[in-house]
Amino acid sequence: MLISVVYDSGYGHTARVARAVAEGAGEVVGADVKLIAVADGEMDWDTLEKSDAIIFGSPTYNGMISARFKQFFEDSTRRAWFDLKWRNKIAAGFTNSGAQHGDKLNSLVSMALFAAQHGMIWVGLDMMPGNSSSTGSESDLNRHGSWLGVMTQSNNDQSADITPMRSDLETACYLGKRVSLTASRFVGSRYTHNQSNKDS
Template sequence: MENLRNQRREKRFLIVNYILRYKAGQAIDISWQPQPEQAGHIANIAHRSRAISSTEGRQLLVSIVYDSGYGHTARVAEAVAEGVREVEGTEAKLVAVADGAMDWNALERSDAIIFGSPTYNGLISAKLKQFFEDSTKAAWSELKWRNKIAAGFTNSGAQHGDKLNSLVSMALFAAQHGMIWVGLDLMPGNSSSTGSTDDLNRLGSWLGVMTQSNVDQAPDITPAGSDLNTAGWPRPCAGFNPPDPSFSTKEFCHETALPRYSPAWR
């Protein structure tokens, strides 16, 4: 039981450490020293976390591994990458599984891996599933992705389309690799009489980003701007001007009720 409690303490410490790093885009100061009564295992956690989170002299690398059948999910992946690049000291690497041989070494060097797929028949695509299976020998057998940040996004033609099942599949895959899953920290949009489809997180997901593309429109038209802004959240909204000139773009995107103004961004 004591070992189990220690493992849980370690996991909580690492989760906080990684989330702070991911949000801030930089290494955090873990020069904190344990009190005498905390010495031992907690000190070892700090030591291991220091080794994991040491990013001085290099950028954090976030790999976005995705599949896209018709280009719509690729647009979402690009929006995610734009959001990542807005975080100082962070590099985004787009990895389309359909492009051929996988650079497993680059994924091992990544600080975070974000997975993306269209939802077909309530499931992730066959190509992303094949990537998952290929990772068994390349990464899972030695837990090479252990304690890396993981997240996910999915797109479908239907408003719901059973997309949750796709995100659950990604989260389970990440768990089997010992990764730390991060969900979507946005309240659901379009959930009141004053809401609209232009709200952020209009499909009301927490496990990951859900987007929807009209089946009769090309990727340059759909998914909607609100979905793409959700995929890139939080970030300064490059190319868009806040309706109130007293706000800077960054202040507007991060500090105001963003969904109320999103129609101006379409």
Template sequence: MLVCIVYDSGHGHTQKQAEAVAEGVRRAAGAEAQLIAVADGNIPWDRLAESDAIVFGSPTYNGTVSARLKKFMEDSTHPTWVRQTWRNKIAAGFTNSGAQHGDKLNSLITLALFAAQHGMVWVGLDLFPGNSPEEPNRIGGWLGAMAQSDDVSTEISPIASDLETAAYLGLRVAETVARLQPVAA
């Protein structure tokens, strides 16, 4: 099983979250995770078409996804949307912002709508919101994993519970793919 994590990261905080998603994917038996940074250019459209799931991630800037991730979304029109090569793939999303709320929900809605337009099946979180900064899903997202990062080194922020939430999302995506794959005879 292949799960691709397509993400953008302005200062490394969302990349750290993407790496946590990949770690969660790898917790599932037989699951492979591939990180694809849109800032690197040269998107491997064929690899994305081969994947069983795609998890999208972006920092939340000005209440929505980053310009680079938006460009990726627009660039996907010909290689994927027109041919519907992502149809019925599992999709999920994550985002990060400097503010505790920071309008992150709008970024997740943008990602979910993008996935819906490609005919993908969206997987959200099934984690009840934590009651303290030490608990997973402390921000209380259901549509995807949310993190908050201070303007400090990625060694400090995002905090462990936000990274564990992202890892949980990765595992949930991989487990969902495994449940939906046909059983070999």
């Protein structure tokens, strides 16, 4: 089972989240996880085509995904979309911004819509919102209260060694594991289906 985490990161904060997502995805037995940074140059389209799940990650700048990540989306039109090469792959997303909110939802909506256009199956965050009561705190998982994907926040004046905070990274790790578990069900179902066709 191959899980790819495709991300952009301007200052290292989103890259740190991507590593947490990959760590969680790798906790599932049988998962091979690939971290792919769009800034590294030519995209590994073959790996993406072979992936059972693709998790998208971008910083949120001015309420939108980064320019590099948008370019990756546009390039996929020529490489994958016309033949729907990513149809029925599992998809999910995460984003980071300097502000607590920063209109991060718009970035996740962009990713989910992109996945829908490719015929992918979107996996959200099945976690109640944290830090939403008098007994809550910033240490709660899903402290930003997102269901569509993972939202994390990094203080603008701190390096990626310090921020985002631990609860955000643990939430990202949780999403990675959830995607892997979901993909494993689809992979297992596909194997059973293929085997039954051979036996008939």
